[in-house]
Amino acid sequence: MLPITLILIGLVLLLLTGMPIFAGLSLAGGVLLLGEPGAIDALSDIIFSKVSMYALVAIPLFAFMAHVMIRGKVVDDLYGTAYTLTRHLPGGVGIATIIACMIFSAICGSSVATALTIGAVAIPQMIRYGYEPKAAYGLVAAGGTLGILLPPSGPMILYGVATDTSISGLFMSGVLPGLLLALLFMLHTAYSQRHGLRQPRASLKETGVAIYRSGWALLLPLLVLGGMYLGIFTATEASAIGALLAIIVAALIYRSIAWRDLWDCALDASRTSAMLFMILGGASVFGYALTNLMIPQQIVKLVLDMQIGPYGFLLAMMAMLFVLGMFLESIAIILITSPIVMPVMIQLGINPIWYGVLLVINLEVALITPPVGMNLFTIKAVTHAPIGQIIQGALPFVLLMIIGMTLVILFPQLALWLPGTMVNK
Known part of the structure; x- marks a missing residue:
């Protein structure tokens, strides 16, 4: 157990220096392979x-x-529609924010993008309706996290690739837990803002108009x-x-995006993907080094001996992931831990899809x-609020996520x- 502990501590310290994640993983893996004959030569193939x-x-x-849906402003009406449907409820504006976060998450798959986009619209509105600023900040920060649990989720794709787990199954597995967390957030909001x-x-007419205006944003996911x-x-x-339908909706139906904008969307998507692929490449080096040193097998034996x-x-x-989450980004956590824990899960009979959902909730x-x-x-x-105030507003939602x-x-x-009811699963 001591070697893997030292390796992980060394890697975390390396990443905390500000070194890019892909470089830290590649460097750590490369150093571990220096003494292995022929191992460095195989890295390009790996x-x-x-x-x-x-x-x-x-x-x-x-x-x-x-990017097409956001740049084409197809999602702009989501918050208005959600508010129209929930404004009569206790905490209606907060509940509308959570619903908008859910739907936007199912389009963009990014927690940061969800918090950024919905927050710019919803936070001023919540404060206007009497929410304490810290409560508004915490609600949007927590609602944004649904972006990596509700499909499509980038972290779930990376986890599926790292563990050879069905990505379609992982996507479906996040739906009910995502709705559960959203429900807990809504109940908390309704009670705290009663x-x-x-x-x-x-009115029925207002409801129909609101749903019609955001219909394509709702239909695509x-x-x-x-x-x-x-x-x-x-x-x-x-x-x-999904990409083809987004182009049809934004360019031909809404006519809110120019063909030149599609090129910009492609560039933005390429930059994001290139960063993830570089991290994945570094993680493959690190994972190969651990496998070469028989680290996963040693951990399996240790866990089985501990019974x-x-x-x-x-x-x-979950405790270890919580601690790692205080210092590392979610992508690094997935790619560092998955090769280590997968052999243990197989031995213990833990379903990798079940673990994947727990991993993402922890992230x-x-x-x-x-x-x-x-x-x-x-x-x-x-x-531009004080970070302490934002943290204070988010703390109740940390407890709800743990529940x-x-x-x-x-x-x-x-x-x-x-996932078990899927056709052709």
């Missing part, structure tokens, strides 16, 4: 075999779909997810279909906990039922 996997095509295509300002219930669920296409094919069982292992992993918690909580700094960039994670641990079918 990296190419990992980054050339067919499933990774989904990352740039889903990113392109999101004495706040409320508006009259929307339903078509993409529905096609995967029914077995009509795979996750990779779904990303291509802690599946639930004991899961609790230990969501990391997004709103200091010192590296990306959504906290996103809200600060939007509002949601506990429920998924106790009731695995929350994550496994929907």
